[in-house]
Amino acid sequence: MALETSVIQNKLIENFGLKVSDFVQIHDIFTFEVTPEAIVEVMQFLKDDATLRFNFLTDVCGIHYPDYEVSRQFAVVYHMHNWVDNVRIRIKCYLNAENPEIDTVSNLFLSANWQERETYDFFGIIFKGHPQLKRILNMDEMTSFPMRKEFPLEDGGRTDKDDRFFGRTTQNC
Amino acid sequence: MSDLLLSPEKRYANIIEQRRNEDGSELSILNLGPTHPATHGIFQNILLMDGERIVDGEGTVGYIHRAFEKIAENRPFYQITVLTDRMNYCSAPINNMGWWMTLEKALGVEVPKRVQYLRVIIMELARIADHIICNSVLGVDTGALTGFLYVFQFREKIYEIYEEICGARLTTNMGRIGGFEREWSPAVWEKLNKFLEEFPPIWQEFENLLTRNRIFMDRTINVGAISADKAISYGFTGPNLRAAGVDYDVRIMQPYSSYEDFDFNIPVGKSGDTYDRFCVRNQEVWESLSIIKQALAKMPEGPYHADVPDYYLPPKDDVYTTMESLIWHFKIVMGEVPVPLTEVYHPVEGGNGELGFYLITDGSRTPYRLHFRRPCFIYYQAFNDMVKGQMLSDAIATLSSLNVIAGELDA
Amino acid sequence: MSDSPKYNTVAAPEGYAGEGFFATKLSDVVGLARANSLWPLPFATSCCGIEFMATMASHYDVARFGSERMSFSPRQADMLLVMGTIAKKMAPILREVYEQMSEPKWVIAVGACASSGGVFDTYSVLQGIDKVIPVDVYVPGCPPRPEQILDGIMKLQEIVKNESVRRRSSDEYNDLLGSYNIK
Numbered sequence: 126m127a128l129e130t131s132v133i134q135n136k137l138i139e140n141f142g143l144k145v146s147d148f149v150q151i152h153d154i155f156t157f158e159v160t161p162e163a164i165v166e167v168m169q170f171l172k173d174d175a176t177l178r179f180n181f182l183t184d185v186c187g188i189h190y191p192d193y194e195v196s197r198q199f200a201v202v203y204h205m206h207n208w209v210d211n212v213r214i215r216i217k218c219y220l221n222a223e224n225p226e227i228d229t230v231s232n233l234f235l236s237a238n239w240q241e242r243e244t245y246d247f248f249g250i251i252f253k254g255h256p257q258l259k260r261i262l263n264m265d266e267m268t269s270f271p272m273r274k275e276f277p278l279e280d281g282g283r284t285d286k287d288d289r290f291f292g293r294t295t296q297n298c
Numbered sequence: 299m300s301d302l303l304l305s306p307e308k309r310y311a312n313i314i315e316q317r318r319n320e321d322g323s324e325l326s327i328l329n330l331g332p333t334h335p336a337t338h339g340i341f342q343n344i345l346l347m348d349g350e351r352i353v354d355g356e357g358t359v360g361y362i363h364r365a366f367e368k369i370a371e372n373r374p375f376y377q378i379t380v381l382t383d384r385m386n387y388c389s390a391p392i393n394n395m396g397w398w399m400t401l402e403k404a405l406g407v408e409v410p411k412r413v414q415y416l417r418v419i420i421m422e423l424a425r426i427a428d429h430i431i432c433n434s435v436l437g438v439d440t441g442a443l444t445g446f447l448y449v450f451q452f453r454e455k456i457y458e459i460y461e462e463i464c465g466a467r468l469t470t471n472m473g474r475i476g477g478f479e480r481e482w483s484p485a486v487w488e489k490l491n492k493f494l495e496e497f498p499p500i501w502q503e504f505e506n507l508l509t510r511n512r513i514f515m516d517r518t519i520n521v522g523a524i525s526a527d528k529a530i531s532y533g534f535t536g537p538n539l540r541a542a543g544v545d546y547d548v549r550i551m552q553p554y555s556s557y558e559d560f561d562f563n564i565p566v567g568k569s570g571d572t573y574d575r576f577c578v579r580n581q582e583v584w585e586s587l588s589i590i591k592q593a594l595a596k597m598p599e600g601p602y603h604a605d606v607p608d609y610y611l612p613p614k615d616d617v618y619t620t621m622e623s624l625i626w627h628f629k630i631v632m633g634e635v636p637v638p639l640t641e642v643y644h645p646v647e648g649g650n651g652e653l654g655f656y657l658i659t660d661g662s663r664t665p666y667r668l669h670f671r672r673p674c675f676i677y678y679q680a681f682n683d684m685v686k687g688q689m690l691s692d693a694i695a696t697l698s699s700l701n702v703i704a705g706e707l708d709a
Numbered sequence: 710m711s712d713s714p715k716y717n718t719v720a721a722p723e724g725y726a727g728e729g730f731f732a733t734k735l736s737d738v739v740g741l742a743r744a745n746s747l748w749p750l751p752f753a754t755s756c757c758g759i760e761f762m763a764t765m766a767s768h769y770d771v772a773r774f775g776s777e778r779m780s781f782s783p784r785q786a787d788m789l790l791v792m793g794t795i796a797k798k799m800a801p802i803l804r805e806v807y808e809q810m811s812e813p814k815w816v817i818a819v820g821a822c823a824s825s826g827g828v829f830d831t832y833s834v835l836q837g838i839d840k841v842i843p844v845d846v847y848v849p850g851c852p853p854r855p856e857q858i859l860d861g862i863m864k865l866q867e868i869v870k871n872e873s874v875r876r877r878s879s880d881e882y883n884d885l886l887g888s889y890n891i892k
Contacts, residue, residue, distance in 0.1 A: 448767075
């Protein structure tokens with residue numbers, strides 16, 4: 126591997142100080158945390174820097190941690206990939222459950238557009254400055270955010286299955 | 299900014315009104331989909347048309363949103379292959395194998411070389427089946443039904459091989475953690491060899507029918523082109539990116555399942571148009587055939603599954619006769635196997651590009667979060683950009699050459 | 710065709726045949742004609758649609774059953790084949806397509822998802838299309854094999870053959886549509 130993770134870590138700390146933290150290698154991917162306010166500048170730096178060259182945004186997704194403290198209940202996870210040195214990184218931004226907001230990166234990578242819309246649709250995370258932040262997969266009329274842990278998988282209004290015959294009632298499921 | 303949040307009809311009504319006042323031109327709105335026969339799946343495109351030329355468009359997706367990720371959070375690990383099947387149903391085994399490899403990475407399971415080679419064979423067969431559909435349907439959309447009827451015979455042959463391996467045709471649900479559920483029967487090898495013998499001349503004929511066909515070339519060259527830079531920014535991967543001239547392929551960049559043992563080329567196009575996408579897929583079929591042949595020639599001896607009693611079901615005979623096996627069988631089926639606390643991202647080269655599985659475990663029987671990086675979903679957002687200024691019929695050809703699979707698109 | 714040693718033609722309905730004439734019931738003739746020229750409207754949404762492509766292609770060839778012509782316009786179709794998951798977002802569209810079809814019309818729910826929601830017992834999926842439109846034949850399977858789809862079509866042919874010519878104007882039929890709030 127031409128690009129060492131220590132280089133990535135040092136460069137980021139040098140430029141962003143305390144805004145980046147918790148560097149850890151998980152399996153084959155180097156992971157770290159970025160404060161939500163700094164995500165656009167960090168990503169811009171990772172993309173444009175002559176040695177880092179993370180030219181590809183592989184994936185954006187959200188996670189809900191209802192058991193964490195309120196300031197860290199939502200996470201947005203970005204996977205980036207440097208195609209020249211073939212290095213992947215994972216960036217995590219933890220958001221406050223009361224006001225899950227983060228800046229959009231759809232200006233940097235066009236592919237973020239729909240992925241952020243999907244994340245909004247599933248988790249209700251607001252991407253500030255997104256050109257078209259509306260629901261994408263679910264119906265526009267929906268008011269809740271289905272991938273949050275408290276949202277049930279099955280449709281509450283369904284009539285075709287009787288819970289008693291599936292060994293589950295409202296008490297034990 | 300904010301007018302993008304309006305429904306496209308409302309937004310376009312304003313534009314139509316404005317243009318009429320400015321230069322008297324008559325723009326119109328065309329609703330393409332979600333059940334339009336030419337769209338091969340259900341996506342809606344509301345297009346603003348100037349005569350037959352597309353001025354602007356907006357895609358609406360989600361008409362077959364099935365909540366894969368939500369279901370995955372509620373099902374034990376081995377039941378999730380069933381979901382991956384139904385994601386990209388044109389190349390289900392690639393999804394299956396990708397999921398098992400993700401799990402093996404999380405659990406730290408090493409699989410024997412032979413299993414890896416068997417997986418390579420099945421994944422390349424799936425890629426061929428995927429590309430057969432995409433390219434023959436592109437033929438149909440440009441007015442050549444012959445090729446479709448001709449090569450579909452051979453997709454049936456691939457399905458017969460799947461059937462011999464796992465019993466299912468389309469949604470295969472193939473494999474287990476650490477390998478396959480049973481040894482491949484002699485019929486598999488027989489059918490596979492027959493396929494390798496019979497298919498190449500047919501595929502050659504199919505290519506001859508279309509690649510230098512005047513009508514086909516006129517319909518596809520310079521249609522729906524996308525530049526390499528833009529394609530990368532839009533998150534293109536797979537054949538659609540390679541058609542734009544970027545040689546990114548997960549099989550090379552991050553070899554999994556022993557792809558490093560095989561010698562194959564990555565075909566690339568130049569202009570990223572519909573014709574290039576067609577040619578890249580055609581060429582990839584030849585490369586896949588070559589990989590399968592190499593795997594057959596080099597097939598190592600060994601077991602068809604890894605020795606991981608914690609995750610791999612014990613032999614049925616033992617389950618019936620010994621108590622320990624029965625207990626393990628029960629534990630595995632109930633999903634009560636030890637799972638380390640970890641998170642992994644595992645990409646595989648799917649039929650349409652980098653298919654990624656981002657898995658977070660919390661030690662329980664279900665994933666805490668499972669996110670699928672679905673290539674179709676990511677690159678379909680470029681569609682409206684690609685067809686702007688083109689004729690309506692070109693939009694259909696472009697859509698079909700992108701090979702957007704609705705199940706993968708809508709999760 | 711003529712040099713082919715064996716091919717099947719549809720048997721004539723019961724009736725009286727004689728020198729130069731054949732007398733039978735009108736409903737039998739109408740049933741025969743309808744059953745053997747069912748124009749399908751493929752409403753393919755997902756995996757089952759791919760199996761339908763196989764059914765319609767050369768190997769299985771649905772044309773053998775008089776369903777040669779895929780009718781992509783609902784107005785000229787007799788048989789609506791709903792193949793694949795119908796999400797709640799899609800349900801109104803399915804219903805509209807059904808309403809656009811002209812009488813007589815039949816519906817086959819192909820696959821577990823169209824029949825009952827299948828494995829997708831989730832908030833976003835309609836648990837069976839019979840929640841929004843009446844269904845004549847259900848084909849199980851996830852996805853059903855092409856043979857099963859053909860079997861479903863043959864089952865429907867039986868239904869069509871034996872349907873009374875007056876059924877579509879009967880009170881029962883109107884009540885059935887009324888129970889779905891159609892028309």
